[in-house]
Amino acid sequence: MKRHLPCILLFLIFSTNPLFPQKHLLPIPTFSDTIESWSDSILHTLSFDERIAQSIMVYAYSDKGIRHEVEITDLIRKYKIGGLLFFPGNPEKQAELTNFYQSQSSLPLLIATGAENGPGLRLDNVIEFPYQMSLGAIQDDSLVYQLGIEIAKQNKRMGIHMNLIQVADTNSSPDKTAMYMNGMQESGILATTKYFPGFLAGYDLLLFSEDVPVTIEEIKKAIANNLITREDIDNKCRKMLEYKALAGLNKYVPIRMENIGKNLNSLSAQVLNYKLIENSITLLINKDRIIPVKRLDTTKIATLFIGSEHLTEFQETCNKYTRITNFNRTEKTNDKQQEKILQQLDSFNLVIVGLGNLSQHAYRNFGITDDTKDFL
Template sequence: MKRLLKGIILTIILTINPKAQTFDPLYKDSIQLKWVDEKYNSMTLEEKVGQLFIVAAYTNKDSIHENDILKLIQQEKIGGLIFMQDQAVKQIELTNKFQSISKIPLLIGVDGEWGLAMRLKNVERFPWNMTLGALRDNELVYRVGKQIGIQANRVGIQFNFAPSVDVNVNPNNPIIGNRSFGSNPDRVAEKGIAYMNGMKSQNVLSSAKHFPGHGNTDQDSHKVLPLIPDNKQDLEKYHIAPFKKMIAAGVQSVMVAHLNVPALEPDPKTPSTLSKKIITDYLKGELGFRGIVITDALNMDGVAKMFAPGEVDYRAFVAGNDILLFSQNVKLGKQKIIEAINKGEISEVRLEESVKKILKAKYITGLNDFKPLNPTNVFDDLNSPENLALTTKIFEKATTVVKNNDKTLPIKKVNQKIAFVPLEQTDYDQFLTHLQKYANVELVNVKDPSQINLLNEYDVVITGAFLSNETVYKPYKLSANSKAILSALPKDKKKILSLFTSPYGLKDLDLSNLDAVTVQYQNTKDAQTAAAQVIFGAIDSEGTLPVDINANLKEGQGIVTKHIKRLGFTAPENVGLGKKNFQK
């Protein structure tokens, strides 16, 4: 009778809301549902509520931390872990240990937007989303998702809290920026779906974040509660649009951000993470999402400053979240939720909805048959030749030419006198080395505009602006001195700039004195090699700007230049010469 009643309620909901998701993104088969029912029915109320919680685990902390996690697993029956910093072998060892003592397998998650390098030492990074956003070929984005999925499987991770599908329309955004695929919602959705499908091919869960969109703010939700000023029409047109498309494409999870969104929640003291209007009424109701709704980390000040640990967990569950991420007080949070259930303030049907979603996710990722992990050769596997070759290819394909007066690029005459002038940082060796593979390019250090006369004897001046690639959040603006040098370059020379940072570095840069400009998005060896090859015509330039920069440089712009049959340099795997090709 109870099942019949639930079926009738679901039918009514779908009739009222024709836009509701017509499929369950967590469904696999009837065997899965049987396993889910068996596990659910075997649990006590405390164990069911414990499934809602994912807590942070570290591999660089002491035995006290490890014992704290063991207690949470054994006593509080938590549902999963999010691994933070930073040792791969230790993580595998802990995963085996933690899984072995958990009655219900633990769902292991990670923030791995550009792969496990985001959390683990000695692992090579995949390019940031902004770089992926410049690609014309979404198959490469799919392959990134697939390889990250392979990485995740290798260390026992089932849930990658990615991709970020925030539409970055504010260049001053301190927390999204390079983590965004771009400023066009269609571009962002296409890349996000490709990334998601790549991970899904490896049975790794993805989570579209940060709902309802963190792209139009200059504030960081780790520190404050950012305001999203858009009205509902603009919010849906630009920021929610990628989430709608990912829901339609079968994304299994949506992560809700800590934001003040007046268009959807009129109370400025109710963050989106704790808003029933945003989660239950809008995301689950109006948008009809049937997958897992997960909070952004509950230790972030955007929400943690407003409510105490335990209280914030309770409010997040009441709002409609299924998973409470990075809980700071599991015991108290559980108590508050259990008390509300016992008082009838939260129905057991509501709890069952969330717990069964979590159990379905555990089944489709293989946790119904968990096998211990082997740490042997883990770094060889995480840094596979396929991964490194893919990264090389992406930087080649992402290279974007935004100016090319009189077909300055590619340089055809290699017997000209060519100078290279580095700007900002000094980590330019890879760029210079590859420039010199094609011509006698001379390094000329111009410290300020007064030394421009050092360039008088040259025909071509190649400049490179090298900014920090240490983290995704590093500044992208060129110094006043670098800008002055670019403006002072001799008018009678061919002048080329390669920008090794975010495309927003062009925002207030005067390009009028330059003949050609390439954007490389990041300052890596692969990016430097690709830039040199485009300049001398060893490879094509195919990239397009993923974001609007200013009135003259718009999203989608990118001048295609063709190679002129000069020798190129790439990973062996990209030309069919990898080890696997010879092992067949």
């Protein structure tokens, strides 16, 4: 009786939430006399409302049209907000808008994005590096550090000063996480971590403000009710200005527009991405030492890809090694078609299964449905 030996190649990329021990926390940066002098000189020129506004960042998009751009410009000119948080869009357009918004602001804007695996997470046609769970599988920690450096390089090319990393967990490895963030910070990018939309009152930045004037008035009410003090506002504004200077905004230079796409997708970025993926592939179980597959000339092999009705890159790659018969199954495959696939697979010595349409979320069972499990 012939055995079916399914080899399932899964690229599961997801995040976990351990609390890192204190010893792994990154050091709080200190500011030079030059930075402190610059921030104090700016602070004394600001009205109280403007000091509040320096701690406010608002959403900015590069693909929402002229009405959105006018709204952002008005907030910059009228309220002197502290910065912008860019989300999905086009790299060239975002760079163009960043230069324009900076030109409209009397103070340099702190530009942020939320891209734990690089600007490619948010921007079209930009290389996207592996997610954090994959990084946790890499044994060579220096590659994770190099990734932090490369992401910092990409962000700086886009005029981005802060990377709000939603999830930095590298497979419950705080040391890797620290190396990843150190790579960014040592290259001049401010790096934050964890679930930044959940920041509570008492932090130095207010993100996602949907109504800047109302936000300012509510903070002033909090002062009137003795919940916070004017000194608190001054300290937060001063810190915001110090971080701007730390990011180089005390010597602001506009983004150079030439070759942005080429620079973001540099050869060094592509080589690093290949190394990261190669080093993250993990063999969990190798029953009967079936991997590497031997006797390619005599073993009758089939691939079954679940999640696509078309021939996948996974199957095409398998076909480069030997003659292989390919099968596909999707959620549209009915019971009769499923039974036919199983009957056909019965004649093969080895069936290699690939899964697609996976999720990085555990609460979704990583995209593996009960129907898929039953079929396997």
